[in-house]
Amino acid sequence: MNRNYQMRLYMKDHLPLYLFVSVLFVMGVVFGALMVNALSPGQKEEMARHVNSFIQIVDQGNKFGGTAALWDSFALHLKWIGLIWVLGLSVIGLPLIFLLDFLKGVLIGFSVGYLVGQLSWKGMLFAFVSIAPQNLIVIPALVMCSVGACAFSLYIVKNRFMQKRGALYPTFVKYTSSTVVMTALLFGVALFEAYLSPVMIKWVTPMLVAAQIG
Template identity: 65%
Template structure:
């Protein structure tokens, strides 16, 4: 079987899982955006005070040292997919993978929803430079890891009585390789967040400092 046939087979076998996981994630994004409207005035003011201090710090160049920033960012991303990897090796972990995808959607939806709701187009601009770029990699990586984990978990259920030597070894290696490749991609994301994101945020924070003060 050549590479194109393998890819077609993979898509055919997992398309429903990708659609399901994507719906869960998008539902989380919508829920997170709606949550912004549920905040009290005091809560919104408290978040805005925090953002005001953050914008001022960014405007003055007060960033974490790049190595520390990379380590913190990479640790956060790698923990997320390692949890998915572990959950994929147990049947009871399958629904928890969906919970993680939903929560990731909630975090993104709330962040962007709050910025746009409170700061209008300037908040959208800040979201475009601080949230969007890295999530163009993070979200697909997360969805691919989630679907691969769910597919492996389902495979274990279907073949729980099989004793053939390759019944679990080959799927497990493919599953682990997917997680490993995603980890490499997320290391690149962490580098971007440590070196490039601060520069991009510094471009737009001057116009936000006065608005949030």
């Protein structure tokens, strides 16, 4: 009960940060979706070749995913979350944390926007099985890590520069522990991406073959 109370208190105290990071991410998604319209015909053609090639590979029954994909996916998540953790250790890292959140939104918005723009509802279906499921966990995890990093960075400012002395080590342990928990959660996401996501993608691929991007 005490832990639940502390969690609610933490969420309440850092609500402005949660709102700011979330809005920043949404802005990134919108910006990424709008970027699709800025692509030149040559760029769209090049991307179409890559997408069509992937669809053909899946449709032909070639295997993808598995152990190699697991570690590649987890390594990517680990680099992202690790960079946020490192940036949280310094005051100058704050704007870079916000930039990472915005860029994550841009990547997702661009990917979904391109698929939907080129394949209509079939692209939306493909995005639903290949992009949406894991990001339902990845996005909240990154938001929580970002808020924790920002909160710790601001705590350093108060502790060192505003003469509000406090115990830095316990706060650092809590900050690092929360990052470790999110890392474990993202390992679960990598498992999903490596073993379950390919199955879902193979399920919708036959519908995409008939509507390959021209």
